[in-house]
Amino acid sequence: MTDLKVDSGIYQGLVFHKRYAPKLNSFKYSYYMAGVWLDEIKQKRSVLFGEQWYKPIRFNQNDYLKGEPGTLQQRIINKINTLGGQFRSGRIFAVAQCRHFGIYFSPINLFFCIQDDGKSYMLAEVSNTPWNKRHYYLVDMVEPKASQKTFHVSPFMDLNMKYHWKISLRDNQVIIGIDNVTDEKIFNASMALRQKPITDKQWFLSMLKVGVATLKVVILIYWQALKLLCKRVPFVPYQQAPRADEINKGNNDGKISY
Numbered sequence: 001m002t003d004l005k006v007d008s009g010i011y012q013g014l015v016f017h018k019r020y021a022p023k024l025n026s027f028k029y030s031y032y033m034a035g036v037w038l039d040e041i042k043q044k045r046s047v048l049f050g051e052q053w054y055k056p057i058r059f060n061q062n063d064y065l066k067g068e069p070g071t072l073q074q075r076i077i078n079k080i081n082t083l084g085g086q087f088r089s090g091r092i093f094a095v096a097q098c099r100h101f102g103i104y105f106s107p108i109n110l111f112f113c114i115q116d117d118g119k120s121y122m123l124a125e126v127s128n129t130p131w132n133k134r135h136y137y138l139v140d141m142v143e144p145k146a147s148q149k150t151f152h153v154s155p156f157m158d159l160n161m162k163y164h165w166k167i168s169l170r171d172n173q174v175i176i177g178i179d180n181v182t183d184e185k186i187f188n189a190s191m192a193l194r195q196k197p198i199t200d201k202q203w204f205l206s207m208l209k210v211g212v213a214t215l216k217v218v219i220l221i222y223w224q225a226l227k228l229l230c231k232r233v234p235f236v237p238y239q240q241a242p243r244a245d246e247i248n249k250g251n252n253d254g255k256i257s258y
Contacts, residue, residue, distance in 0.1 A: 004093055004112055005170040008044055011035040011095060011193035012206055017224070018188045019156075023231050029220060032206045032213055033106075034059055035174060035195060038073055038092045048203045049098070057203055058099040064109055064125060066134070076111050080121050083138040090115035095174055095193075100207075100214045105129065107153075107217060110176065112169065118142065122167060128153045129221060131238065139165050149180070150241035155225070156233045159241055161186060 012032035019025040036044060041051060041059060049057045061072040068075040073092055080087040092113050097106035109125040120141040127134050128151070135151035147163040157180065166177035172195035180187035196202050210216065229235075 004114060006035060006093060006172055006174065007195060008036040008040050009172065009195035009198055010202055010206055011174050011195055012210070013191065013193035015191045016189070019186070019228075019233075020188075021184070021186050023233055025224075025228060025231065025233070027220075027224060029216075030210045031191065031193070031217070032210050033095050033193065034098050034198075035093065035095045035193070036198075038094060044198045046198065046200045046203070048200045049198060056101055059096075060099050060104070063099060063104050063106075064094070064096060064111075065136075076113060076123055079136055080113060080123055080138060083123075083136060085121050085138055085140070086119060087113055087115055087121060090119075093169070097213060097217075100212045103212070103214045105214050105218050107221070112141070122165075126151055126153065129218065137163065139167070141167065146181075152236075152239045152241075155236055155238070156228050157187065158236045159239050166190075 010032055011034070013030070014028050015031045016028045017026060036059065045051070049055060049059070051059055051061065053060075064072055065075040065079060068078065070078065072094075076092055077087050077089070090113060092111055094109065094111050096109040096111075097104070105127065107127055107129075111123040111125070113121045113123065122139040122141055124137040124139070125134060126137065131152070133151075137147045139145075139147065144165060144167075147165070149159050149161050149163055152159065161180045161182045164179040164181055166175075166179075168175040174193045174195075175190070177188065177190035179185050180189075196206070207213075
């Protein structure tokens with residue numbers, strides 16, 4: 001069994017974006033997400049955090065893979081198999097944004113799925129705004145390959161590129177990098193988060209330092225879009241990928257660290 005060296009916690013750190021073409025633009029900001037093993041959720045409840053509707057910070061399993069049947073674990077397993085993976089059962093570590101005071105939006109949620117026979121996958125749930133659609137990318141963590149971009153996220157980038165993933169989960173740190181590549185690297189997005197204990201004090205400190213994450217990320221998305229417009233970066237109308245591209249089978253190596 002592949003061992004992910006991470007514990008459940010509040011994962012706090014920095015998000016970085018850098019655009020290389022057609023014009024340079026970069027930024028970084030502080031951020032936090034929940035990082036929890038799904039079979040430990042009920043043990044991590046506190047006054048502020050939990051699954052109940054009245055919790056200020058709520059891990060609502062219906063917010064993820066929305067509209068699919070079954071429990072969250074079942075939905076994740078079904079999606080992996082639909083996208084060409086082979087996963088029956090195992091532990092799942094979710095790096096996901098929680099609902100804050102009833103408000104939910106997350107550009108990306110990551111589910112790391114470890115099976116007893118050594119198979120392991122990362123399922124990335126990507127959401128866009130203002131279209132409010134979702135798409136899923138599957139990365140084999142044993143034999144990683146690049147993913148063809150098949151989902152319109154930014155109105156300043158088209159679909160003619162691949163995602164090269166860099167993933168590291170060890171020493172209670174989650175480090176994720178995505179290079180958007182055509183013939184050259186166009187864009188990089190990455191985040192480096194370190195585990196902190198799931199306590200009411202730490203949730204409060206994280207919100208005090210970072211702000212309410214679900215609101216902050218939406219504000220920053222539109223602020224950065226305004227900056228790109230001011231820099232006269234070409235606008236790309238919404239693009240719909242061909243149906244046949246929804247299962248991503250790349251042929252370029254990524255990099256995975258455990």
